[in-house]
Amino acid sequence: MAGTLESAGYTCAEDVSDADVIVYNTCSIRDKAEQKVYSAVGKQAKRKRNNMGGLKIVVAGCVAAQEGETLLRRVPELDLVLSPHHANRIDQLLEQVDQGSQVCAVEPIQIAEDIAIPRRDSDLTAWVNVIHGCNEKCTYCVVPNTRGIEQSRAPEAIRREMLALGEAGYKEVTLLGQNIDAYGRDLPGAAADGSGRRAWTFTDLLHYVHDVPGIERIRFATSHPRYFTERLVRACAELPKMCQFFHIPFQSGSDEILREMKRGYTHSRYRRIMDNIRRHMPDASISGDAIVGFPGETEEQFEETCALVREVGFDRVNTAAYSPRPSTPAALWDNQVADLIKVDRLHRLNRLVNEVAEERAQRFVGSTAQVLVEGPNPKKSDEAVGRNSQNKLVFFPGNGLQLKGKLVDVQIDYVHAYTLFGHMLT
Ligand code: SF4
Numbered sequence: 004m005a006g007t008l009e010s011a012g013y014t015c016a017e018d019v020s021d022a023d024v025i026v027y028n029t030c031s032i033r034d035k036a037e038q039k040v041y042s043a044v045g046k047q048a049k050r051k052r053n054n055m056g057g058l059k060i061v062v063a064g065c066v067a068a069q070e071g072e073t074l075l076r077r078v079p080e081l082d083l084v085l086s087p088h089h090a091n092r093i094d095q096l097l098e099q100v101d102q103g104s105q106v107c108a109v110e111p112i113q114i115a116e117d118i119a120i121p122r123r124d125s126d127l128t129a130w131v132n133v134i135h136g137c138n139e140k141c142t143y144c145v146v147p148n149t150r151g152i153e154q155s156r157a158p159e160a161i162r163r164e165m166l167a168l169g170e171a172g173y174k175e176v177t178l179l180g181q182n183i184d185a186y187g188r189d190l191p192g193a194a195a196d197g198s199g200r201r202a203w204t205f206t207d208l209l210h211y212v213h214d215v216p217g218i219e220r221i222r223f224a225t226s227h228p229r230y231f232t233e234r235l236v237r238a239c240a241e242l243p244k245m246c247q248f249f250h251i252p253f254q255s256g257s258d259e260i261l262r263e264m265k266r267g268y269t270h271s272r273y274r275r276i277m278d279n280i281r282r283h284m285p286d287a288s289i290s291g292d293a294i295v296g297f298p299g300e301t302e303e304q305f306e307e308t309c310a311l312v313r314e315v316g317f318d319r320v321n322t323a324a325y326s327p328r329p330s331t332p333a334a335l336w337d338n339q340v341a342d343l344i345k346v347d348r349l350h351r352l353n354r355l356v357n358e359v360a361e362e363r364a365q366r367f368v369g370s371t372a373q374v375l376v377e378g379p380n381p382k383k384s385d386e387a388v389g390r391n392s393q394n395k396l397v398f399f400p401g402n403g404l405q406l407k408g409k410l411v412d413v414q415i416d417y418v419h420a421y422t423l424f425g426h427m428l429t
Contacts, residue, residue: 004028004063004093006122011094019047024059024097029066031145033326040066041077048080059083059100063090068149069329071109081105087135087150088112111151127377127408129173131164132156133208134180138188139227141254142265143297145328146181153182155190158203162212169217174375174408178208178223184230206235213242219410220375222394224250229267231276240283247284248394251276252292252321256311257304260297263333270311277315286366288393290319295352296345297325299338305348309355316363318393319421320356324349361420364395371428372397374413379403387427397423 004026005015016022025047030036044062051058061083062074068086075081082100085093086109099106114135123129136151137144165176180186187203194200194207205223213221221244228251239245251273255261258269280287293308312320324345327334372391380386380398387403389411390396399413415425 004090007091007094009122023057024061026061026063029062029064031065031069031149031328033323037066044078044081048078051080059097061085063093065145065149068109069145072107075105075107084109088114114154127173128175128177129168130177130179131161132180133161133178134183134186137181138185139182140265142263142332143294143325143328145331148330150181153185153189155186158208158211161208162215165212165215165218169215173218175220175222176218178221181225182227183223183225184227184235206232206238209238209242209245213244218244220244220246222246222248226251228253228273228276233279236279236283246392246394247287248392249280249287250290253311254292254294255297256308260300260304263299264297270307273311274314286393288318288395289315291317292321293352294323294325295348296340298333298336298340300340309352312355312359316359317356318360318363322349322352322356357420364418364420364423367415367418367423370415372413372415372423372425374411376403376406376409376411378407391423395421395423397425399425399427401427
């Protein structure tokens with residue numbers, strides 16, 4: 004949206020009080036994020052009522068998709084509500100607002116992303132969408148309602164975007180999708196090798212974009228355990244630009260809860276996928292997402308989640324207490340877990356996750372990491388900071404400004420749970 008607005012002549016205001024247009028790009032994954040939107044928008048609506056008649060207020064993103072017209076009714080000072088499908092048309096929609104109408108653009112459409120001119124906050128690493136939406140039906144998740152059905156981008160368009168990034172000096176690309184392993188399911192055709200596979204899978208896409216000049220590293224997120232294939236693991240192990248970092252949410256370690264969540268795998272199937280990754284790439288980083296306090300979760304079932312965390316030895320786990328979301332099946336169930344229990348389980352899981360991450364980080368002590376330098380350490384100017392292939396932050400003495408964008412070898416001297424410290428090898 005920022006890129007589209009800039010190319011339409013808008014510039015970024017220094018301070019929100021100087022802005023003529025305010026865009027809230029919103030997340031509805033948890034109730035708290037959603038409540039924050041209403042509070043922030045309410046403040047601007049009051050300003051507009053009092054003395055800023057010309058101010059335009061826009062709500063974009065998943066809360067916009069979920070609430071639609073309700074947002075306009077609840078906050079009549081709003082000018083534009085647009086779902087993620089319409090993000091690339093924000094300039095045209097603002098023109099409609101200029102003509103005097105309140106606009107609500109939330110109907111699902113084919114995303115014409117290739118007309119967008121993205122603005123990127125880094126000149127070194129970039130995110131590239133490969134698939135939008137999700138066809139899964141996890142019973143806690145609001146994403147299929149807000150992001151719509153899967154829409155894979157054409158492989159040629161993805162490669163073109165990466166070629167342009169390589170030419171512009173970018174070194175690392177993270178390919179993005181809500182369920183990235185579903186890439187290509189909606190693209191037509193069958194594989195030319197007669198295997199009966201569809202024409203494009205995510206693994207095929209990796210092979211297709213891997214040789215883009217200038218791009219030294221490729222990451223991707225988010226993977227779904229149900230679709231994470233042996234072929235993909237082998238591609239990640241064999242293609243030299245692929246980073247050894249996997250984000251594969253597990254959500255729970257209890258088979259009963261996984262069934263209730265409609266996740267489509269079991270504790271032991273998830274373990275087998277992890278074992279397979281480690282067989283091919285023993286040092287790979289593995290991160291996951293976990294939800295505690297899903298409706299009906301017992302103490303024993305919570306313990307199975309803790310057991311999975313211990314067994315796998317995650318490098319990181321993003322944890323959350325279950326938050327009932329509108330229009331999702333689990334929100335209506337009457338076996339909700341009390342907030343106090345959820346908070347207690349969340350604290351216990353977080354403690355365990357940190358312990359396990361710290362233990363797992365020890366494997367780097369004494370090893371040599373190849374680090375893509377991002378610049379100086381913002382807190383210590385005589386230090387540089389970058390990331391290794393496993394996505395760990397690495398700090399070391401050096402001139403971050405001069406080294407920015409370079410791949411350097413750093414010997415790791417000591418580690419914390421999520422950061423590594425070392426010295427550069429010359
Ligand atoms: S796969 Fe992920 S995005 Fe899709 S419904 Fe499940 S949790 Fe939501």
